[in-house]
Every structure is written in structure tokens, then in C-alpha cells.
Amino acid sequence: MEKYNLLVGQSGGPTAVINCSLYGVIKEAMESEAIDKVYGMINGIEGFLRGEIMDLGEFFSDPDKLELLKQTPAAFLGSCRYKLPPIDETDVYEDMFEKFADYNIGAFLYIGGNDSMDTAGKLSAYAKRHGSDIKFLGVPKTIDNDLVGTDHTPGYGSAAKYIASTIRDIAIDAGTYDLKSVTIVEIMGRHAGWLCAASALARNEHVKNPMLIYLPETPFSMDKFVENVKDALKTERNVVVCVSEGIRDSEHRLICEYKGKADIDNFGHKKLTGAAKLLEAEIMDKIPGVKCRAIEFSLIQRSSSVLASGRDKEEAEAVGRFAVKSAVAGESHQMVCMERAECDGYKINYVLKEVADIGNKEKMIPSWWITKDGTDVTDEFIEYVKPLIEGESEIIYEAGMPKYVYRD
Amino acid sequence: MEKYNLLVGQSGGPTAVINCSLYGVIKEAMESEAIDKVYGMINGIEGFLRGEIMDLGEFFSDPDKLELLKQTPAAFLGSCRYKLPPIDETDVYEDMFEKFADYNIGAFLYIGGNDSMDTAGKLSAYAKRHGSDIKFLGVPKTIDNDLVGTDHTPGYGSAAKYIASTIRDIAIDAGTYDLKSVTIVEIMGRHAGWLCAASALARNEHVKNPMLIYLPETPFSMDKFVENVKDALKTERNVVVCVSEGIRDSEHRLICEYKGKADIDNFGHKKLTGAAKLLEAEIMDKIPGVKCRAIEFSLIQRSSSVLASGRDKEEAEAVGRFAVKSAVAGESHQMVCMERAECDGYKINYVLKEVADIGNKEKMIPSWWITKDGTDVTDEFIEYVKPLIEGESEIIYEAGMPKYVYRD
Numbered sequence: 001m002e003k004y005n006l007l008v009g010q011s012g013g014p015t016a017v018i019n020c021s022l023y024g025v026i027k028e029a030m031e032s033e034a035i036d037k038v039y040g041m042i043n044g045i046e047g048f049l050r051g052e053i054m055d056l057g058e059f060f061s062d063p064d065k066l067e068l069l070k071q072t073p074a075a076f077l078g079s080c081r082y083k084l085p086p087i088d089e090t091d092v093y094e095d096m097f098e099k100f101a102d103y104n105i106g107a108f109l110y111i112g113g114n115d116s117m118d119t120a121g122k123l124s125a126y127a128k129r130h131g132s133d134i135k136f137l138g139v140p141k142t143i144d145n146d147l148v149g150t151d152h153t154p155g156y157g158s159a160a161k162y163i164a165s166t167i168r169d170i171a172i173d174a175g176t177y178d179l180k181s182v183t184i185v186e187i188m189g190r191h192a193g194w195l196c197a198a199s200a201l202a203r204n205e206h207v208k209n210p211m212l213i214y215l216p217e218t219p220f221s222m223d224k225f226v227e228n229v230k231d232a233l234k235t236e237r238n239v240v241v242c243v244s245e246g247i248r249d250s251e252h253r254l255i256c257e258y259k260g261k262a263d264i265d266n267f268g269h270k271k272l273t274g275a276a277k278l279l280e281a282e283i284m285d286k287i288p289g290v291k292c293r294a295i296e297f298s299l300i301q302r303s304s305s306v307l308a309s310g311r312d313k314e315e316a317e318a319v320g321r322f323a324v325k326s327a328v329a330g331e332s333h334q335m336v337c338m339e340r341a342e343c344d345g346y347k348i349n350y351v352l353k354e355v356a357d358i359g360n361k362e363k364m365i366p367s368w369w370i371t372k373d374g375t376d377v378t379d380e381f382i383e384y385v386k387p388l389i390e391g392e393s394e395i396i397y398e399a400g401m402p403k404y405v406y407r408d
Numbered sequence: 409m410e411k412y413n414l415l416v417g418q419s420g421g422p423t424a425v426i427n428c429s430l431y432g433v434i435k436e437a438m439e440s441e442a443i444d445k446v447y448g449m450i451n452g453i454e455g456f457l458r459g460e461i462m463d464l465g466e467f468f469s470d471p472d473k474l475e476l477l478k479q480t481p482a483a484f485l486g487s488c489r490y491k492l493p494p495i496d497e498t499d500v501y502e503d504m505f506e507k508f509a510d511y512n513i514g515a516f517l518y519i520g521g522n523d524s525m526d527t528a529g530k531l532s533a534y535a536k537r538h539g540s541d542i543k544f545l546g547v548p549k550t551i552d553n554d555l556v557g558t559d560h561t562p563g564y565g566s567a568a569k570y571i572a573s574t575i576r577d578i579a580i581d582a583g584t585y586d587l588k589s590v591t592i593v594e595i596m597g598r599h600a601g602w603l604c605a606a607s608a609l610a611r612n613e614h615v616k617n618p619m620l621i622y623l624p625e626t627p628f629s630m631d632k633f634v635e636n637v638k639d640a641l642k643t644e645r646n647v648v649v650c651v652s653e654g655i656r657d658s659e660h661r662l663i664c665e666y667k668g669k670a671d672i673d674n675f676g677h678k679k680l681t682g683a684a685k686l687l688e689a690e691i692m693d694k695i696p697g698v699k700c701r702a703i704e705f706s707l708i709q710r711s712s713s714v715l716a717s718g719r720d721k722e723e724a725e726a727v728g729r730f731a732v733k734s735a736v737a738g739e740s741h742q743m744v745c746m747e748r749a750e751c752d753g754y755k756i757n758y759v760l761k762e763v764a765d766i767g768n769k770e771k772m773i774p775s776w777w778i779t780k781d782g783t784d785v786t787d788e789f790i791e792y793v794k795p796l797i798e799g800e801s802e803i804i805y806e807a808g809m810p811k812y813v814y815r816d
Contacts, residue, residue: 169481170708
């Protein structure tokens, strides 16, 4: 059998473990009899179209260097938000498939979220239509956990662990002084509230916060919010409130758009900022005398390597490895999905699902995992998310800081 | 020799290692022949005046529980910002010394920053004047590193490590997409720029950011800032700028007060917010087409236990132990200070200095550690701060999160 080369790219926003999937792809491809070289696209298909690729096997010939990849945050290969046109507009596809031929690419792996699955789906459809035998496979990744077809997405567990742990720290810090306070923390999540919901894990028998959790799945009312906070202050001196950036009112209007303007990115997403700041102003206005502080987790929630979940790292590597194995076995047009086994304890089975059924869709938190009053999640959600943050991994430090590997 | 009881309190803002100092005090007091009970004031002298104390020896009779104290963030005993009146106003002092007598207190240890040293200094002066033989000692603590008389303060190294490590993560994350960007990170520091300056440790041979560092020690000019950013963008696609919350212009006006109002706390400090947001707006206005994002580190920089510096933890414990030993040796009216030995490598000697000379003063970054153009720190500063972030410590986890100990 003639060997072919494998091409891998990363796309969309980074996660703490997106490089663990890349690690899994590289390791598995290096071990595979069918694969010769492993190429990486720099900045996804956008960079690839400009001819920017690197030989990952050569770059990572030193195994110690490859190990560092597992704890390096952000997308090692760089990323893009390039949206492919419909497959009838053939120019860009012709260009790309010509480049595939130049590099003797037999398998194309794209690590990303729903936009990236749209890319993998289109390339795959184009290949089908034009009789190409290149294998196209999607490797799931997103802190947002909003991909359909999979129990959860690699990246979510680590962000959830960061959020839960940091909210607990903030709740404890808020209790330092003997005075009433409200702390409003804004957490990523445009449409789905998975990240914000994970803040519930901050609670234990001593920590009652977050007392209130607001998700985009439930319509948000400013008046009800103020009442909820007032009620919470009756039983707790320091109230921590967690809100998704994407909370919206019953008319689907984003709370963060109540004032200020929002920009639109290439995929038509609104760039959001400031829901927590807005709620802070509301509390200071409506509940005078209570110390109020807004905190935005911003980028840090997706890049913290020291709080990455051990389980998430293992699973991220596993989906990468499974994608390579599947390509070698002749599979294509699929995304690697995780299915939770119905058994005692926690067990994940890796399966393939049609990538075309996954791109451009968003999985919300089911309504039965949100309490009726829309200010909390249920115990069923806690049972779901709890195993995902478990496990820690050894971090290699240098001069007091985690040691990373760099492309340049 | 008759045994006496020791009273310890925590005051001012928390640090990641303030509880390591408390640990050192408890351990050393438990081991001391001279000391019977170790009492903790709940919420500093404010709570103590209301009679709120706890028996720490009893609470921590289980050594495993005591170990958890070392990784528990925020002030375990709670804190206060209560400012004592001048010692001529005797009422509150009479009340307090009566309570000292009730509890057979022979030594009073206060873990805190410059406001807390003001408290320790006044109590000490009152004791001198009224012939009390209670020993009063200050245990330094502040992330701000602005206490005079000591090479650095426990708490600073851990915050510096968090800042350096997180800025590096943010810089790497900012480079994910192939587009120009400016990220402005606001770091704590009202008057002294020690924390913001530590961001320089984020750099290595691959990471050039932060490209610009603005400290309160140097007058800030908005026009010069925009020019600096434009220049930086010529050599770096993604520019990270670090600013102290307390940057001010040549007329000493705070940048964050350019719009909006500032509140004043009990010690007359201004509550600052929003310098980074203001600079973000300026960049979006003056350098259109460049993606700009403001990030505030907020409370997280002082409470992260997983990024606490191993050396800082050891030193925080050591100052607590040294304070107990000093009290037992008959010392009073002093704060424990750290002196860096002039030798190869890094070595700290613990000494005592008059607490009255320390309270209410602030140590700024010396001008020769700031570059002439006021946008960076010198190599001498780097040499100073580098050892403080070194070393990691084992964290005990439970259900995927650091395990803490709680007062209630």
C-alpha cells in the first residue's frame, strides 16, 4: 500500500486542550503504517490556501518537545474564521484540491467547533461530488459544548473546571469582609449556557455561591433579576451571580445590547461585551448600600493550562487519535463523537457521525436541566458535568511558569 | 514561666498566601513552650472588639486540616479595614486591652499591609504609654509589594506569578488569528506598579509581549500611549499592553477618572475601575481596523491557589513563624522584614524593624528600574522579581478542584 500524507488544521476559538487533540493526531499518525508525513496548516484553511503549512513530524522529532504540546494553550497551528462558499462556487475548492494533490494529502483532519464542521462538511461534499478519495474527518473542539451528536466536546471540561474553581475562589474572597456584597461574573456563551451552568460546581457544603445562575436558554428579566438578588441577600451576606454573556430578554434582545453597539464577525456572530457591567449598574441603582462588582472572565477561561481537566486532556487526545485511525480505516465525511456509556461510573465510547449533520447547529442545555424559575441548574446537570472536570495532570514548569512549545 | 495566649488576626485585602502566614503562626505557637492557646480574631480587630474570636488550636487539632490552610485562598479569619483612632482617644483602646486581659493575651500578631501596620503601631504605642507588656508584632502581607523596610512582601510573588503566567497565556491566545490586535490588561496597583511590572516576566525568546507596560510611577499621556501602540504594531502583529489601575497623568489625575466617578473607602483610598476600558475606547477611535480588547484581572490575581509561588508560600509561612519566635523572645513594636542576602543565588534573612516606621508608607518602584520612556522595566527589576515566582507546591484536589478549609 502506498503511503499518503495527512493534513491537520485547527479552527475557531482556542481551548485549553485543543493542542492535546493535535498531539493525539501527530502521535497516532507517526505510529501509523499508512501515513508518511503529518502536515499542519498554519491558520487553518485560510493559511493553507496561501500555501502556509509545516511538517509536524519533523518539527516534533524530539519527543520531549511533543510532550510540551499537551500543556501549551491556544491553537498551536494558529486558527481562522474563514467560511467556505457553497460548493457550487468551485474556484476556491479547485485551488484547495490542487494543493491537496501537490502535497499528496490522503486525509484531512479539522479540529474545531460548529463552524469548522461546516468547513469539513463542505470539503467532504465537494470531494464526494468530484470523486476525490481524500478522507475528511472532523475532530470536535469547543469550550462552548454546543456541538450536537456528542455527549460533550473536548475543551468544555477544562473551561468548566476553571470556571467552577475560580468562582469558588471569588466566592471565598467576597466573604473576606464583614459586609454585604454582590459579585456578578460574566462567563462566555453566546447562545448556549453550558459554561455558565458549570459555575454550579463551585458549591459545596460551605460555599453556597453562586446563588444565582442566568443562562441564555431562559428569557432574562431585569426586574426579576433585582428581586432575585434582594431575596438572595436575605440568606447570604455575599451573593455571587453568574451570567452568560448571551443572556437575552423575552423579546430575544441581548441584555448587553441595552446600551452600546455590537460588532458582527465573519460568521455573523455578534461580538458581545458588558452584560455584567450593565447588571452591576442596575444593582447599584436599585439596591443602594450593597457593594457590587462586575468581573468578566474573558479569554482566561479558555487558556488556563494549570486548571485544565485531566480527563478532558485525555479525551482530547483520544478524539485526535480516533480520527486518524478512522481515516486510515477508510472512513470519511464524519466527526468523532463521544457517547457516554450507560454503566456504573463514567465511560466514553468514541464513534463517528456524519459531519454534515453537525456543522452550523447548536446544542442548548435541555430545559429539564434548568430550574423552573430560570435561576439555577438541576442535580441532573450536576451529575452530567461533574465527571468532566475530574483529574489533574502534571505540569512541566520552567523558571516558575508552565513551559510551552512555540511554532516560531 | 507562666504560659500566655497568642492572638492573631488578618487585615486588609487577601493574598494567595496570607493563610500560609497564619499556618506558620499556628504551627510555631503550637510548638512553643511559652504559649498556651492560639486565638484568631474573626474579621480583624473590628470583629475582636465585638468579641468574635476562635480557638485555632482546637479548630486545627487535626493536622491534615491544618495542611489545607496553606492552599486556601482569601483570609481564613476574615478581614477588616477598620482604622484605629489616634491613641489619645482612649475609649476603644481601653475596651481592647480589657479584652486582651480577659483572654490572657500575651502576644498580638497582625498579618497585613500598611494599614494593618498602622493598627499594630498604634496598639503598640498605646501599650508603651500605658505600661502593658503585651507583645505587638506585624506580619507583612500584600500583593501590592508596597511595604517599606522589606525586600518584598509575602503575597507579591504569587500574584506576580499569576500575572506573568496569565499574560503569557493571553499573548499566545491573542496570536491565534492572523490579524492585528491590541489587548489591554488592567492589573491591580493604586499607587505602586509592582504587580503590573511583573507582567514583564511573561516574555521569553518566543513571546515578545507585553510590548508596553505603564505604571503609576510614570506620568501617563494618552497621546504618547497611542503613538507607542502604533509603533509596537509595526513590529508585532498582536500587541499586549499592561497598565496599572492607578496610572495617572502629569497633573496626577487618574486616567480611570477621565470619565465616571470614583468612590472612597474607609482609608481614603479611591476605588478604581476602568482604565483599560478607557484605553480600549481610545485605541478603537485612533487606530481603526485593529481588533482591541480590554481585560481586567480583578480579584482573581490575588486568589489563585494553583498558581501560587512555592517560594512565596514558604516565605509567608516563615514570616509567621518568625513573628511568634520574636514575640516569645520578648520582642515587640516590630514588623518582620525580609532582607535579601548579598550572595550567589537567592537567600532571605528575616529581621525585625520598628512597625511605627512602616505603617502608612508606600514603597514605589525606584525610577532606575523603569525605562526612560516610561513604557517598560529594566533588567535589574527582572533580576529582582524573577526568584519570587519560582517553585510550585503540591495542591490537594477533591472532585477536580483544590480542597480548602472553611471556618464555618
